[in-house]
Amino acid sequence: MKIVLENLTKIFPSRNKKSGEEVVAVNNFNFTIPDGQLIGLLGPSGCGKSTTLYMISGLQKPTSGKIFFGEDDVTELSTENRGIGLVFQNYALYPHMTVKQNILFPLQNLKGEDKLSKEAMLERAYEAAKLVQIEELMDRKPSELSGGQQQRVAIARALVKMPRVLLLDEPLSNLDARLRLQTREEIRRIQKETKITTVFVTHDQEEAMSISDMIVVMKLGVVQQIGKPQEVYDSPANLFVAKFLGTPPINVFNGSVKDGKLYIGEDAVLDVPGVADQAVTVGIRPEGFQLDDHGAMKCKPTNVEVMGRDVSVVSTHEASVNPLVRSIINADNKVDLAAGVVRYTLKPHKVFLFNKDTEERILFEVK
Ligand code: ATP
Secondary structure (H helix, E strand, O other): OOEEEEEEEEEEOOOOOOOOOOEEEEEEEEEEEOOOOEEEEEOOOOOOHHHHHHHHHOOOOOOEEEEEEOOEEOOOOOHHHOOEEEEOOOOOOOOOOOHHHHHHHHHHOOOHHHOOOHHHHHHHHHHHHHHOOOHHHOOOOHHHOOHHHHHHHHHHHHHOOOOOEEEEEOOOOOOOHHHHHHHHHHHHHHHHHHOOEEEEEEOOHHHHHHHOOEEEEEEOOEEEEEEOHHHHHHOOOEHHHHHHOOOOOOEEEEEEEEOOEEEEOOEEEEEOOOOOOEEEEEEEOHHHEEEOOOOOEEEEEEEEEEOOOEEEEEEEOOOEOOOOEEEEEEOOOOOOHHHOOEEEEEOHHHEEEEEOOOOEEEOOOOO
């Protein structure tokens, strides 16, 4: 089921009547989510991710704009009639019911021609439980389950009605690091098996990048960029997106372009053909530095952190916007901290230029 968001806008009136400041939680969101894909809605707290999800679910009504499921305009349809499965951060299972009763619950409320026989309901419940691999836990109460297992029950409960659309709001936030990893892979597997169009809200860029077919990066209610995770990482539209994606984060410098060359501090560090002379903000991904005794980019190393196969060289540079510059290089390379300087050449496709005022990306030809 494809989902179309058309000029979707949500404005919350001011809580404080005197100040009159309304909040534009979502501002003119346009996107067609292709059938069967998993979309990650991503952004910092307050950027409008949850509000977007609630509008798709029908829990909140848009101020303006429309939502279509396939060709059906569902904008005015109630949540119950949209055919969606919803999973929240707090699993919200009924504590006095067993796992089986929790999963059966949405089916028992079906009315009219949707009503199922007892046998059919049980069959569906066991199918959903099998999909999330909790069949052997059906007679336990939620309090007798781990957080990861409880979240799986919540997903089974969302899937049992065979929804047209699955909506997940920070479903992994309450899990510890190991379970998060495991459960996110589970969600991906289940989504691939069921092929249900899924929208997944998270503030965790790594999580969104790892399981989504496409990500939507939002800031203050405005969509910044939509694309495949790797494409957005490799080609960010602006400084905000570049900074939001990637661990360790991108290094940001004040620079300038003169005669087709990029200067950081006094040094011409890269050819940037076709860019007009101007002051720029420069983003360099940690993996964009290459150790080179004759490299033009000079940093003062302070520390080398072992990361296994790679090492992270921590250094300083007078033109860096942040106190520290972080490069990632292969652990086979040796960095001499005592030398007081580490020199790099830069990988051009890992260097991004941004307009000083608008923070939009300035493209240059990578040879
Ligand atoms: P988080 O990750 O913290 O949940 P989010 O990206 O999901 O953030 P939303 O919950 O969608 O953000 O909120 C977007 C903006 O709308 C915020 O500024 C928030 O304060 C505001 N907002 C959300 N719900 C309401 C409401 N019911 N009344 C007024 N303002 C609201």
